[in-house]
Amino acid sequence: MVVKLEKHENVSGDANLAAQGFGRISKIPPPEFDPIVDKDAAYLYFSEHGFAVLKGCLNEKEVTHLNDFIDRTQLERPDAWGLTKQRTSYQHASGLIFSQPLLDYPELDPYTQHPSSFPLVAKLMGGFENVRFSEFNFRDTPEGAGHGAMNFHHDAVIADRYKREPYMPCDWLCAIHYLTDVEPGNPAFCVVPGSTRYQTLEEAYEYLGNAYWEVPIYGDAGTCVLYDTALYHTRLDGDGQRSRRTWHQYYARGGWLPSSLEDIENYTRPPTPVLTNWNLFPERLALHPDPATRLFFSHWNTAQCEWVASGFSEEIRNAMPRGNK
Ligand SMILES: O=C(O)CCC(=O)C(=O)O
Ligand SMILES: [Fe+2]
Numbered sequence: 001m002v003v004k005l006e007k008h009e010n011v012s013g014d015a016n017l018a019a020q021g022f023g024r025i026s027k028i029p030p031p032e033f034d035p036i037v038d039k040d041a042a043y044l045y046f047s048e049h050g051f052a053v054l055k056g057c058l059n060e061k062e063v064t065h066l067n068d069f070i071d072r073t074q075l076e077r078p079d080a081w082g083l084t085k086q087r088t089s090y091q092h093a094s095g096l097i098f099s100q101p102l103l104d105y106p107e108l109d110p111y112t113q114h115p116s117s118f119p120l121v122a123k124l125m126g127g128f129e130n131v132r133f134s135e136f137n138f139r140d141t142p143e144g145a146g147h148g149a150m151n152f153h154h155d156a157v158i159a160d161r162y163k164r165e166p167y168m169p170c171d172w173l174c175a176i177h178y179l180t181d182v183e184p185g186n187p188a189f190c191v192v193p194g195s196t197r198y199q200t201l202e203e204a205y206e207y208l209g210n211a212y213w214e215v216p217i218y219g220d221a222g223t224c225v226l227y228d229t230a231l232y233h234t235r236l237d238g239d240g241q242r243s244r245r246t247w248h249q250y251y252a253r254g255g256w257l258p259s260s261l262e263d264i265e266n267y268t269r270p271p272t273p274v275l276t277n278w279n280l281f282p283e284r285l286a287l288h289p290d291p292a293t294r295l296f297f298s299h300w301n302t303a304q305c306e307w308v309a310s311g312f313s314e315e316i317r318n319a320m321p322r323g324n325k
Contacts, residue, residue: 057116095141134250155229
């Protein structure tokens with residue numbers, strides 16, 4: 001039975017936090033899985049809740065490499081980080097983003113199928129041959145980045161998720177890797193477990209009843225959170241003083257599937273649509289000599305198609321939003 005809660009009942013008792021949701025903040029941390037040893041358990045947990053927390057996905061050397069990369073590129077490419085432009089208060093509050101680092105930095109290529117998280121990502125997408133790359137970026141929420149930047153939302157969704165059976169594999173998933181330690185007080189990723197099939201956060205609140213929780217995710221640098229983009233989530237502000245760095249990578253599902261258990265002969269569920277109309281894949285990845293890598297980078301949007309047709313022209317790239325060198 002679903003027990004209906006009064007709207008904005010603040011179970012945690014902290015009025016300041018209610019602005020970013022209903023304030024029904026869980027004090028119980030979600031389980032952390034080892035990405036390799038606990039892969040099957042993490043898969044089951046994700047299938048039920050729409051997310052899974054994976055511990056120790058990046059080793060110390062990788063965490064250092066990626067933090068050094070952020071330091072280096074903020075000096076080398078301040079424009080790509082939005083550091084040279086007049087920034088709006090929204091941009092200030094939401095922090096810095098380096099949108100398309102893969103375009104110019106092949107040193108990042110090995111991270112696109114990271115050996116810790118990728119086997120589970122592949123299982124969640126129905127197999128290695130069904131995973132497609134969508135997007136890769138770094139974010140830096142510096143000290144004092146401000147309050148109230150983000151509300152609960154889902155990322156890209158398709159309506160088919162309301163009725164298809166089985167629900168899994170999901171359409172897109174995102175991997176957020178913490179590059180700095182995240183504890184109470186830091187900006188923290190926060191999810192509403194089991195909320196992938198609701199149209200609004202209010203609806204999730206109403207129908208999930210006592211099962212509705214806003215679950216902040218704390219973890220050491222190197223922790224990875226995998227979530228279905230249809231899941232309601234936000235970045236909690238923290239104390240507005242402390243910082244956080246993250247690497248965000250989105251994956252999509254490739255191939256055709258049946259969308260109903262009654263009609264499993266009929267492959268009516270197409271590959272997931274493209275995530276954005278601006279994200280570009282560089283030539284070395286889009287036209288990679290290895291067919292499996294080419295397939296991984298095969299979800300091209302129309303901007304990419306035009307860029308490929310131009311022979312990956314610098315001029316065409318520079319005319320595109322966020323493509324600027
Ligand atoms: O940075 C985070 O913790 C969440 C970011 C997010 O949800 C988004 O950019 O859509
Ligand atoms: Fe989001």
